[in-house]
Amino acid sequence: MKKDLILCGVGGQGILSIATVIGEAATKAGLFLKQAEVHGMSQRGGDVQSNLRLSDSGFQKQKRI
Secondary structure, X not given: OEEEEEEEEEOOOOHHHHHXXXXXXXXXXXXXXXXXXXXXXXXXXXXXXXXXXXXXXXXXXXXXX
């Protein structure tokens, strides 16, 4: 099983908090997690994005080109 989640909004909506809660719940459930966030001007109403990848079998290591 592999699931990709994209959470997006503007600063102050709790996007990063929601991503943290989902990530902690996933790891407690025994899932593997990768998480990346973009939060430039988030405290001033700017865009915020969090990408989560959940898997039950781990992730393959990427080859360098």
